[in-house]
Amino acid sequence: MKTKLFFAVAAVLSLSSNAQVKSTFKGQDPITAVSTVTRPVEKQWKGVFDKTGDEVFFGNDFAGARLNGVVKIDENTFSVLITPENSPINGSPWYAFKVWSKTDKEIQIRFDYPQNVKHRYNAKISADGKKWTASENGTFVKREKDSNYVLKVKVSKDTTWIAAQELKTSKDIAQWISSLKNKNNTAEASVGLTAEGRKIPVFSIGNPSSKNKILISGRNHPPEVTGHYALEAFVESLTADTPLAKKFRKKFEVYVIPLLNPDGVDGGFWRHNSGGIDLNRDYNEFNQPETRAVRDFLKNEIKGENKLLFSIDFHSTHDDIYYTVDPNLKGNIPGFVPNWLNKVKDGIPGYTPHVKPLYFKPPTFTLFSYLFETYKTEALVFEIGDNAPKDFIKKKGEVSGEEFMKLILESSKN
Numbered sequence: 001m002k003t004k005l006f007f008a009v010a011a012v013l014s015l016s017s018n019a020q021v022k023s024t025f026k027g028q029d030p031i032t033a034v035s036t037v038t039r040p041v042e043k044q045w046k047g048v049f050d051k052t053g054d055e056v057f058f059g060n061d062f063a064g065a066r067l068n069g070v071v072k073i074d075e076n077t078f079s080v081l082i083t084p085e086n087s088p089i090n091g092s093p094w095y096a097f098k099v100w101s102k103t104d105k106e107i108q109i110r111f112d113y114p115q116n117v118k119h120r121y122n123a124k125i126s127a128d129g130k131k132w133t134a135s136e137n138g139t140f141v142k143r144e145k146d147s148n149y150v151l152k153v154k155v156s157k158d159t160t161w162i163a164a165q166e167l168k169t170s171k172d173i174a175q176w177i178s179s180l181k182n183k184n185n186t187a188e189a190s191v192g193l194t195a196e197g198r199k200i201p202v203f204s205i206g207n208p209s210s211k212n213k214i215l216i217s218g219r220n221h222p223p224e225v226t227g228h229y230a231l232e233a234f235v236e237s238l239t240a241d242t243p244l245a246k247k248f249r250k251k252f253e254v255y256v257i258p259l260l261n262p263d264g265v266d267g268g269f270w271r272h273n274s275g276g277i278d279l280n281r282d283y284n285e286f287n288q289p290e291t292r293a294v295r296d297f298l299k300n301e302i303k304g305e306n307k308l309l310f311s312i313d314f315h316s317t318h319d320d321i322y323y324t325v326d327p328n329l330k331g332n333i334p335g336f337v338p339n340w341l342n343k344v345k346d347g348i349p350g351y352t353p354h355v356k357p358l359y360f361k362p363p364t365f366t367l368f369s370y371l372f373e374t375y376k377t378e379a380l381v382f383e384i385g386d387n388a389p390k391d392f393i394k395k396k397g398e399v400s401g402e403e404f405m406k407l408i409l410e411s412s413k414n
């Protein structure tokens, strides 16, 4: 009897460890066509939710907020409803809201998403919407009986901000741009306007008369804040006062478009723009103003002898990964991407880059594949894990920027 029981337990254990191996992040499958014709998005009601009694209040009247409803379950338990801008949509349930109460107390907040949407982002908590801490382990728990996630949080008459990731809205990004040194344009330049009239900001670094151009972009997808932090660190290595960066800036010009989807970011969207479309599927049909603005900006800049040598589009996903063009396709600087990623590996002890070719042949739906087909740009997608620690992201962005400058200076010698 005892032996039998032992085998039964061993079988269960091996099943569960298999399941863990299976869940290792493999990256996404090849991208297929979807219509990018404008579709309606649902606007959030904005204000203070007042059906929660006279003790605890919730609000969503700020840029980047997402809170679609609140229900009081008992004195100290509230359910928040989080829904996407439209569907079908990726499972990136972004939320951001404020909560406050008349007296100091601990409450439980139950997260309710539409059916089949899995909880993804551990809550970030802030007292001012600027400085954030991750909620402690154990305060965000899955309830066995209803499979919803519940966050325990202390509230008071002072506002507590709760969000899926730290808030980085169009205003925050504009402030970051104006804080940068060693860039060419001081005015707030843009490649164009969104349907809601927001600017899609652009700035340039380096030598405007250089024929050798580079493009850095990010935030196609609103919740991908960790990717934005990597973009910041990468760009700051290019604008630094180091001898390497100064040498690099004499020989190259870099365009930076850090916020491709300002309507989605400020609207607190899960994925799409205000036309209800995943912008990174529209670089074939160009139905959306954002993708047309990027296309037309580059058409205007990359002409005559100008070459778009290299491009990185920053994103976030479940785990760190680089999506590249099929290494058999030859771009402007063949072999550059694998060489660079090897240098990045050497520069971060214990880190092994996860690389997956994701573009093989037209049609082009994504920005990086469009750039490769149009300009033979050595383009790639730089994905940062949702839960990557901020200091690691910063280190990775810096090392990536420094190794990139060294290598491209070497390859342009001949």
Ligand SMILES: [Zn+2]
Residues within 6 Å of the ligand: 220, 221, 224, 315, 316
């Ligand atoms: Zn993305």
